[in-house]
Amino acid sequence: MSASTQNNDSDQTITGLTTLSKNAQKRILKQQKWEATRALRKEARKEKEKEKKLRKREQQKNADNKDSVKPREPPLKKQKIQTPSSMKVVIDLDFDDYMNDKEIVDLSAQLTRCYSYNNNKAVNPVGLFYTSFSGRLQERFDTRLKEYHNWKNVIIDNKSYLELFPNKQELVYLTADEEEVVLQELDESKIYIIGGIVDKNRHKRLCYHKAKLEGIATAKLPISQYIKLNSRHVLTINHVFEILVDWLETKNWRETLLKVIPPRKFNPDGKKQRRGAAKKNPQLNNDEKNMAKIELNEKSELLGANQR
Numbered sequence: 001m002s003a004s005t006q007n008n009d010s011d012q013t014i015t016g017l018t019t020l021s022k023n024a025q026k027r028i029l030k031q032q033k034w035e036a037t038r039a040l041r042k043e044a045r046k047e048k049e050k051e052k053k054l055r056k057r058e059q060q061k062n063a064d065n066k067d068s069v070k071p072r073e074p075p076l077k078k079q080k081i082q083t084p085s086s087m088k089v090v091i092d093l094d095f096d097d098y099m100n101d102k103e104i105v106d107l108s109a110q111l112t113r114c115y116s117y118n119n120n121k122a123v124n125p126v127g128l129f130y131t132s133f134s135g136r137l138q139e140r141f142d143t144r145l146k147e148y149h150n151w152k153n154v155i156i157d158n159k160s161y162l163e164l165f166p167n168k169q170e171l172v173y174l175t176a177d178e179e180e181v182v183l184q185e186l187d188e189s190k191i192y193i194i195g196g197i198v199d200k201n202r203h204k205r206l207c208y209h210k211a212k213l214e215g216i217a218t219a220k221l222p223i224s225q226y227i228k229l230n231s232r233h234v235l236t237i238n239h240v241f242e243i244l245v246d247w248l249e250t251k252n253w254r255e256t257l258l259k260v261i262p263p264r265k266f267n268p269d270g271k272k273q274r275r276g277a278a279k280k281n282p283q284l285n286n287d288e289k290n291m292a293k294i295e296l297n298e299k300s301e302l303l304g305a306n307q308r
């Protein structure tokens with residue numbers, strides 16, 4: 001259809017309406033206009049819908065981003081109910097001259113761990129004493145770990161344990177070098193002494209001899225009775241401390257030892273596995289290796305359960 005014909009048609013339509021009333025004509029024209037713009041309106045409606053959808057998607061995206069950058073709420077700390085034990089543990093710091101500077105730094109870290117374990121994790125915290133506190137160790141605390149002045153529930157004293165606790169009958173010096181006396185259970189009326197020294201066992205039997213000279217009872221932890229380790233049974237100060245405190249809660253040496261002693265000590269194939277250079281441990285036969293593997297698995301399960 002050409003443009004001129006269209007115009008004619010439209011004229012005719014309008015002409016054809018001339019016999020109608022003005023209002024009726026207006027109504028019909030309005031109707032025609034409405035019909036003519038139907039397609040346009042449909043198009044506009046679609047466009048609007050599209051924009052609305054886009055806007056919604058954009059809003060959702062922003063909300064998601066906000067969620068992902070939102071700092072996570074820290075997990076609620078489990079409130080531990082602590083029931084203090086009447087047992088006392090002394091860490092004897094009378095060995096300043098036996099350590100190099102790095103060992104003094106390690107010692108201060110281990111003492112911090114003991115303090116923190118007793119105050120924050122122990123179900124039955126013990127009376128904790130750091131005795132013969134002096135020399136380079138004290139200097140380090142006074143310069144680098146000044147917050148120790150605010151520590152609570154620990155006695156840090158320059159005096160020796162014998163000055164603080166002169167009744168030797170109450171004292172038991174713990175040492176891996178004791179051959180015969182093995183702890184069966186802890187007596188909460190006793191004072192257990194841990195040697196406050198980090199020496200990679202350079203000074204063998206140092207604490208054992210000190211206790212013997214002073215006429216103090218000695219005892220070792222019952223490690224070989226309950227688990228098989230692949231190295232000597234000399235543990236760090238904080239591990240010995242944690243074992244004592246944890247036992248008060250579990251009354252179960254095996255469970256406590258598995259919980260506290262680090263997995264590398266259970267490694268059935270070698271002393272230490274560093275950079276893939278695992279040495280075979282000739283001291284363990286196959287049965288012992290299997291046992292060590294079982295213990296290592298048990299330890300992993302315990303760790304998992306504790307983290308859950």
Ligand SMILES: C[S@@+](CC[C@H](N)C(=O)[O-])C[C@H]1O[C@@H](n2cnc3c(N)ncnc32)[C@H](O)[C@@H]1O
Nearest residue numbers: 174175176194195203206207220221233234235
């Ligand atoms: C790193 S050790 C010190 C080794 C040091 N050469 C000595 O003469 O004891 C630190 C302290 O932890 C305690 N300890 C370590 N392993 C132990 C075990 N198997 N049984 C009892 N006490 C232990 C001892 O009190 C020891 O003095």
